[in-house]
Amino acid sequence: MKSVEKAYELARERYAEIGVDTGEALRRLEQIKISMHCWQGDDVRGFLFRERALSGGIQATGNYPGAARTPSELRADMEMALRLIPGKHRINLHSTYADTDERIDLDEIEPRHYESWVQWAREQGLGLDFNPTCFSHEKSESGFTLASADRGIRDFWIEHCKRSRRVSAYFGRELQSPSVNNIWVPDGYKDTPIDRLAPRQRLLSALDEIFREPIDERYNLDAVESKVFGIGSESYVVGSHEFYLGYAVKNQKLLTLDAGHFHPTEVISGKISAVLLFCNELLLHVSRPVRWDSDHVVILDDELQQIASELVRGDLLSRTHIGLDFFDASINRIAAWVIGMRSMQKALLHALLEPTDRLREYELAGDFTSRLAWLEELKVLPMQAVWDYFCESSSVPAGLEWLDDMRRYEAQVLEARS
Numbered sequence: 001m002k003s004v005e006k007a008y009e010l011a012r013e014r015y016a017e018i019g020v021d022t023g024e025a026l027r028r029l030e031q032i033k034i035s036m037h038c039w040q041g042d043d044v045r046g047f048l049f050r051e052r053a054l055s056g057g058i059q060a061t062g063n064y065p066g067a068a069r070t071p072s073e074l075r076a077d078m079e080m081a082l083r084l085i086p087g088k089h090r091i092n093l094h095s096t097y098a099d100t101d102e103r104i105d106l107d108e109i110e111p112r113h114y115e116s117w118v119q120w121a122r123e124q125g126l127g128l129d130f131n132p133t134c135f136s137h138e139k140s141e142s143g144f145t146l147a148s149a150d151r152g153i154r155d156f157w158i159e160h161c162k163r164s165r166r167v168s169a170y171f172g173r174e175l176q177s178p179s180v181n182n183i184w185v186p187d188g189y190k191d192t193p194i195d196r197l198a199p200r201q202r203l204l205s206a207l208d209e210i211f212r213e214p215i216d217e218r219y220n221l222d223a224v225e226s227k228v229f230g231i232g233s234e235s236y237v238v239g240s241h242e243f244y245l246g247y248a249v250k251n252q253k254l255l256t257l258d259a260g261h262f263h264p265t266e267v268i269s270g271k272i273s274a275v276l277l278f279c280n281e282l283l284l285h286v287s288r289p290v291r292w293d294s295d296h297v298v299i300l301d302d303e304l305q306q307i308a309s310e311l312v313r314g315d316l317l318s319r320t321h322i323g324l325d326f327f328d329a330s331i332n333r334i335a336a337w338v339i340g341m342r343s344m345q346k347a348l349l350h351a352l353l354e355p356t357d358r359l360r361e362y363e364l365a366g367d368f369t370s371r372l373a374w375l376e377e378l379k380v381l382p383m384q385a386v387w388d389y390f391c392e393s394s395s396v397p398a399g400l401e402w403l404d405d406m407r408r409y410e411a412q413v414l415e416a417r418s
């Protein structure tokens with residue numbers, strides 16, 4: 001027997017002793033699709049307006065070589081990453097990643113500009129998700145888009161968002177799996193505003209107008225994403241958490257919880273169970289804020305574990321769409337995807353290997369001593385052996401072998417890009 005299998009066998013027995021079925025945990029993990037964000041591959045540049053700088057108060061710092069420059073380079077890089085990640089997943093596209101020779105603006109996007117993505121996703125067995133891109137554009141330079149006081153600007157972004165929903169529905173229809181279309185706008189003020197209300201009224205009516213066209217939820221799901229502040233919108237953000245929570249509950253839209261969009265000691269793991277009492281479904285932007293919404297690569301830290309445990313313990317996975325959202329240009333971009341995706345899966349696996357019923361009993365009995373003792377002990381049970389086995393049975397390298405594969409790709413493909 002190979003060492004990975006031997007280690008798994010011992011781990012399986014160890015977990016069985018505490019009433020956990022590792023085989024069942026792996027079967028469940030295999031079903032969980034994570035939406036891998038395309039924008040880690042090229043520092044959120046996209047292909048429609050490559051000369052435009054990233055704006056909207058977000059930043060990709062670093063200049064690690066090898067960023068994708070074309071749709072086919074980006075697809076090749078994502079294929080490479082996906083070869084190193086167990087399971088079948090989804091890809092999250094921004095509108096600016098259209099694959100077309102036409103010179104189009106954002107109020108002109110159509111499903112045909114994304115045909116090659118659908119064809120590729122079908123070949124690769126992937127689902128697709130979508131986002132209107134309300135930043136990095138001359139019409140967002142004032143810092144306002146859907147909440148702009150300028151009717152012309154507002155209409156431009158409304159049209160863009162309406163078209164985004166249609167592109168998203170096209171993805172969902174073609175791939176027979178609903179595509180989540182997530183609206184995030186950067187609108188806000190650097191300094192203290194006089195009028196906080198009017199921009200919110202404008203955003204509210206813009207959203208109502210965007211969502212007026214009925215679209216079958218088998219194909220498109222609408223999500224709205226809040227934020228506490230951005231660079232240049234430190235004092236006021238129109239689309240705050242309260243705003244979108246209210247909007248999502250009232251209109252039964254998906255609420256997007258981005259891990260970096262709250263005050264530094266506020267965590268989204270604490271919000272999931274509350275939001276899902278009032279919204280049917282949820283979109284997560286799993287990210288890692290370091291001091292601010294820095295969008296560091298997701299790692300297996302306490303908050304990631306809490307997020308995964310919330311979803312598993314509450315049986316909330318079927319109502320939660322898990323997407324990643326980070327953009328680190330200081331390290332190999334493919335490695336960033338692999339580390340983030342595998343970390344998310346490890347957190348889910350750890351949650352699936354928990355004897356939750358037992359812990360819940362301790363909690364209900366008021367035995368918080370046992371609860372804490374067990375939680376600490378569970379951290380050091382042999383999950384690594386189960387993870388390695390999962391990787392190998394998914395034909396993906398276990399341990400750090402993936403790094404060698406990635407380095408070979410870096411030498412052969414990425415270094416040739418100037």
Ligand SMILES: C[C@H](O)[C@H](O)[C@@H](O)C(=O)CO
Binds near residue numbers: 131184225258285
């Ligand atoms: C590029 C993404 O759409 C963007 O990161 C958004 O989701 C966000 O989180 C902005 O801070």
Ligand SMILES: [Mn+2]
Binds near residue numbers: 184225285325
């Ligand atoms: Mn986000």
